[in-house]
Amino acid sequence: MVEKTYDVVIVGSGAGGGAVAKELAPLCRQGLRIAVLEWGPKLRESEFTGREAEMADKLYFDSGGFLTRDRAMTLAFGRAYGGSTVVYTGTSLTLPEAVLARWGVPGLDHGDLRRRSEKYLGENNVHLLGDDALNDNNRLFAEGCRTLGYRVAQFPINVKGCHGSGLCNLGCPNAAKQGTNRVQLPAAEAAGVEVVTNCKVETIGERACTATVTNPPFGEPSSWEPGRYRIRARAIVVAGGAVNSPALLLRSRLPVQLPALGRYLTAHPALILVGEHEHPITNYFGHPKSYYCDQFVDDGFLLETCMYFPFTTAKNLIGFGAEHADLMGRMDRMQMILVLAVDPALPANRITLGHDGEPVVDYRFTDGVLDALVASQRAAARIFFAAGCRRVHAPAGASFFITAAEAGRIDELITREPFKLGKVSISSAHLMGGCRMGADAGDSVTDAWGQVHGVPWLFVADGSLFPRCSEINPYVTIMALADRVAERVRARLPELPA
Amino acid sequence: MTPLSERQWAFFLAVAARVVPAVTSLDETGRERFAAIVGTALAGRPRSLQRQFALFLSVVRWAPALRFGAPFDRLAPAAQDSVLRWFMDAPAAKLRGGFWGLRALVFMGYYGQPEVWGAIRYAPSFSGNEFLHG
Numbered sequence: 298m299v300e301k302t303y304d305v306v307i308v309g310s311g312a313g314g315g316a317v318a319k320e321l322a323p324l325c326r327q328g329l330r331i332a333v334l335e336w337g338p339k340l341r342e343s344e345f346t347g348r349e350a351e352m353a354d355k356l357y358f359d360s361g362g363f364l365t366r367d368r369a370m371t372l373a374f375g376r377a378y379g380g381s382t383v384v385y386t387g388t389s390l391t392l393p394e395a396v397l398a399r400w401g402v403p404g405l406d407h408g409d410l411r412r413r414s415e416k417y418l419g420e421n422n423v424h425l426l427g428d429d430a431l432n433d434n435n436r437l438f439a440e441g442c443r444t445l446g447y448r449v450a451q452f453p454i455n456v457k458g459c460h461g462s463g464l465c466n467l468g469c470p471n472a473a474k475q476g477t478n479r480v481q482l483p484a485a486e487a488a489g490v491e492v493v494t495n496c497k498v499e500t501i502g503e504r505a506c507t508a509t510v511t512n513p514p515f516g517e518p519s520s521w522e523p524g525r526y527r528i529r530a531r532a533i534v535v536a537g538g539a540v541n542s543p544a545l546l547l548r549s550r551l552p553v554q555l556p557a558l559g560r561y562l563t564a565h566p567a568l569i570l571v572g573e574h575e576h577p578i579t580n581y582f583g584h585p586k587s588y589y590c591d592q593f594v595d596d597g598f599l600l601e602t603c604m605y606f607p608f609t610t611a612k613n614l615i616g617f618g619a620e621h622a623d624l625m626g627r628m629d630r631m632q633m634i635l636v637l638a639v640d641p642a643l644p645a646n647r648i649t650l651g652h653d654g655e656p657v658v659d660y661r662f663t664d665g666v667l668d669a670l671v672a673s674q675r676a677a678a679r680i681f682f683a684a685g686c687r688r689v690h691a692p693a694g695a696s697f698f699i700t701a702a703e704a705g706r707i708d709e710l711i712t713r714e715p716f717k718l719g720k721v722s723i724s725s726a727h728l729m730g731g732c733r734m735g736a737d738a739g740d741s742v743t744d745a746w747g748q749v750h751g752v753p754w755l756f757v758a759d760g761s762l763f764p765r766c767s768e769i770n771p772y773v774t775i776m777a778l779a780d781r782v783a784e785r786v787r788a789r790l791p792e793l794p795a
Numbered sequence: 796m797t798p799l800s801e802r803q804w805a806f807f808l809a810v811a812a813r814v815v816p817a818v819t820s821l822d823e824t825g826r827e828r829f830a831a832i833v834g835t836a837l838a839g840r841p842r843s844l845q846r847q848f849a850l851f852l853s854v855v856r857w858a859p860a861l862r863f864g865a866p867f868d869r870l871a872p873a874a875q876d877s878v879l880r881w882f883m884d885a886p887a888a889k890l891r892g893g894f895w896g897l898r899a900l901v902f903m904g905y906y907g908q909p910e911v912w913g914a915i916r917y918a919p920s921f922s923g924n925e926f927l928h929g
Binding site: 347348349350354359360362367368369429430431432459460461462463464470471577579581582583606607608610611612615616617618619621622625626627628629630653715717718719720722 | 918
């Protein structure tokens, strides 16, 4: 086993790990050694092909179809230089004050979080797209919402030179999206931080971790030779995401008991809904996600525009055979809405380890979440019809299609009865919790600065810190929290033995 | 390529033809791509899941014998669809989940091929903004 020594090791290079790496990078000028250990590959620019199956395989864990134990939900989270920031759509919202109040973390102040969030909005070139860059799929959603009197707003997004490939979730082929792979990691590397790809960290021990480097048959080879490593560090920052960070800590021999570790996972469980227009609309050209509607957040759900790829779309429709193929044959007429449930943080929703040491996710859908997912389909159907769709497909629909002539009967045609777990494709790309922040080691894992309770050299800096769900797209909040973690690591380092 | 046996694969293809009828219209290259995509997806899953999937295929094959007196692959297409609809809405979540997984694999094998995108009117471009306004 090869031995390496650093001052700081950061596990993971997504929104959290990338932010910590850049914030700590100036320390390299003082002679400190910092490494980012990233499980995934760094793809060459030519490898961003936009081909769904190929990119999903290269950029996501389990090709984006990581299943919960009961297989009722798939979880999508990235594995690459840049983590999930390579595969998100770049929608950039700051955490509302009311949500932070619900989080109730002593020492976590909204003014502080907003200031840090705004720093990343600037750093990542976050702005609103001009009207000329909005496609029909987005425009029609906004029009439908306005017709119905629903509150609708445009997403600020973090792109630079976007050509509107619409392939954000498969890794931008035009290098336009300003994820950590484009902004924070290159800046950190330029300042002296080492980023080691294809490096899976397996366990953490006393100020050290073990890892294995294995190069897949794509992407740039790791800067380390394939093999096993033991890496010593004065401080370790875990930023592997809400599934892998708890799993890594559960696999590790920590000097403390953490009963909340792995628990309180939230996911914003989501459904993709489809309406069909009489004529082709622009949907797969242009940025896919320009608007959101938070009219119903108190009812437990959010609505966003979206446009997915053929396999993902097919999987999310109910049914099979001729009627399914009939709708799939009209991709150019589809309007799509993503509905997301605001789910509660429950201790039973958790990450544990399987026999092989890999994460297993238990997630129980509460009645409240299921009711919200049904209500969200009714709201989406109304928006589709208000936008001019001739028919709508809803997973909880009484039949494959609800026609415009039936629009007045939406409440009776979309019900809980046909909405069965295991039948419906429910997915999540907003994974939060598992190493939640808090004051009490009995029901949280870290303090408000991401330091693991009772372990002064161990920190967490990713979405797993969220004590409850964010009720918005989470990446900016992850970066703002990671910024705090970096500040605490920097302050704490002089006290930590070499 | 696929962790399924030859016989299991043949049965999977029979089900696939009901899930996505156009699977039967694929040319030889298309069939090879279909097999490669499905095989890669299955091979990347834990062995326990592969075994469960193979078991589920057997259940789909033989369960119809109880109601129709014949296995799935000897039923008329309409009866086959009826069997699949039953699994889709089955009272047990595990059966629904099994069918969901089977269906997802078929969709992946077919719609995951860029070569079929023309047939479904999907033609993305790296320069999509150029096509936004006519």
